[in-house]
Amino acid sequence: MFFDKLVLGTVQFGMDYGIANRSGQVSKEESDAILSLAWERGIRRFDTAPGYQSEDLLGRFIAQNNLQNSAKVLTKIPSLAGTTDYRRAVRKTISRSLKKLGCPIDGLFFHRPADAALLKVDPIFFSSLLEEFSISFFGVSVYEPSEIENLGNSEFDLAFQFPLNVVDKRFASVDMPIGKRYARSIFLQGLLSAPTDLRSNVGPGLSQFHKLYHQTLMRQKISPLDYAISFVANSSCTDFFLVGVDSILQLNQILSADTNERISCYDVERLINELDHSFIDPRTWN
Numbered sequence: 001m002f003f004d005k006l007v008l009g010t011v012q013f014g015m016d017y018g019i020a021n022r023s024g025q026v027s028k029e030e031s032d033a034i035l036s037l038a039w040e041r042g043i044r045r046f047d048t049a050p051g052y053q054s055e056d057l058l059g060r061f062i063a064q065n066n067l068q069n070s071a072k073v074l075t076k077i078p079s080l081a082g083t084t085d086y087r088r089a090v091r092k093t094i095s096r097s098l099k100k101l102g103c104p105i106d107g108l109f110f111h112r113p114a115d116a117a118l119l120k121v122d123p124i125f126f127s128s129l130l131e132e133f134s135i136s137f138f139g140v141s142v143y144e145p146s147e148i149e150n151l152g153n154s155e156f157d158l159a160f161q162f163p164l165n166v167v168d169k170r171f172a173s174v175d176m177p178i179g180k181r182y183a184r185s186i187f188l189q190g191l192l193s194a195p196t197d198l199r200s201n202v203g204p205g206l207s208q209f210h211k212l213y214h215q216t217l218m219r220q221k222i223s224p225l226d227y228a229i230s231f232v233a234n235s236s237c238t239d240f241f242l243v244g245v246d247s248i249l250q251l252n253q254i255l256s257a258d259t260n261e262r263i264s265c266y267d268v269e270r271l272i273n274e275l276d277h278s279f280i281d282p283r284t285w286n
Contacts, residue, residue, distance in 0.1 A: 002233045002259050007045040007074065007182060008038045009244035014053030026246045028057065033248050035061045041255055047161075047182075047242050048101075049076035049111060050093060055100035063102050072106040074161075074182070076141065079112040086118060087125060094133050107159050109139035113147040116140040116158075123155050137180065143281065145174045164238060165192055166231045167272050168280040173237070183238040189282055192228045206279050209271075216267045226258045227268070233259040 013031040026034070035046075035058070048054050055075065062071050075097045083089045097105065108129075110116040119126050119138065129135060139159030142148055148160060148171075159180035162171045165188055187193040191206070195214040217224050232241045245251045278284065 002229075003042040003255070004044075005233065005238075005240050006038075006043050006254075007047050007240050007242045008035070008043050009184070009242045010046060010048045010054040010058055011052040012244050012246045013057050030247060031057055032061060034245060034251055036065075037248060037251055039065070039067070044070065045072045045074065045106070045240065047074045047184075049109075050078050050097060051076070051111065055097055059101040059103070068103040071103055073101055073103060074107040074109060074139070075101070075105055076109045076111040077115065080115045080118070081112060086115075087122075090129070094129065094135075098133065104134045104136075106136045107139045108135050108137075109141050109159070109161060111141055113140055113142050113144075116151055119151075119154055119156055119158075126156070139180065139182070141184075143283070145170055148174055148176065161242070163280070164232055164235065164241070166228060166268070167192065167275065167277075171237060172235070176237075179239050181237060181239045183232050183235070183241040185282070186232045186241050186243065187228055188280070193225050195224060205276060209275055209279065212271055213268065216271060217265065220265050220267065222263060222265055222268075223258070225253055227263050227265065229254065229257040230259045230261065230263045233257075234262040 012026045014025070046058055048058050058073070062068060077090055077093055080086050080089055094105070094108070126138065130138070137159055138156050139161060140147070140151065141161040143163065148162075151158060157177050157180065159182060160176050161182040161184050163185035164171055164183035165186050167188065168185065191210055192213070195218070214224060217227060232238060243254055245254065
C-alpha cells in the first residue's frame, strides 16, 4: 500500500481552497473526522502552515489523542519579504507554530523559495534553530526547478515540496535528496480529480481542458482519481506526496485508489501534450 507515502494536507481545514471545491472551508467536525480516519489508516505525516490557519486545529487533534511523539508535522516559515530582522521573525514564527501544534516540528519549510538563500548567508543561526527547537530538517516549497538549482552547495540536507502531477512533470529529472522529496499539487487543486464544474472565475482555456480531460478518461472507463494517484505513487522522483481533502468521502476514495501500477491512457497523454502549459501554475489562475 501507498499509505506510508501519504502526507495529509490541512489547508482546506482553515481556508476556502481549491479550484474544484464548491463547498467552502471544511467544518471543524469534518476536519476532526478526516484526521481521525487518516490516523486510523496509517497516515502519520501532516502538512500545515501559519497561513493555512489550521495549526490550531491540528494541534488540538494531536493533543486530544496523545500523538505528540508519533505525529510528524511539516509546517512553514511565512514570507520574509520586507522583514528587517529575519532572525527575530523566524524565531517568532517557530515559537508560535510550536505553541499551536503542541508537538515537535519534523520539517520546517520556507514558504517563499527566495528566503531559503538565508541558509547560505547565516548557516550558524539556522543550525542553532534545529537544535534549540528540536526541528528534524529544513525544507523549501518550490515552484520552478531553477529554485532548487539555486540552492545548490547548501550545508543543509534540504527537503523540497514541489508540484508533480500528470500534467506537470518538470521536476521528474531534478536531483533532490532521496528521502526528502515531497510531491504536492498531485490533483492541481482538484482539476485532475474532480469531474464536477469548476469555480466560475476560472478562465475558458482551463475549463475546456478540464472538460476534455475528464470526458476522455470517462470514455476509457478510467477513474480520474486512480489515474492521478497512480502516476505519483509509482514515480521514482518522489518519496512522499501531499493530498488535501474536504470530506471523509474524498479521503476514503483516495485510500481506495488503485495504485499497484501506473495507469496509462494514450488519448489523455496526447491531450496533455497539446495543452498550453502556462496553465499548470495555480498562481496564474486568479
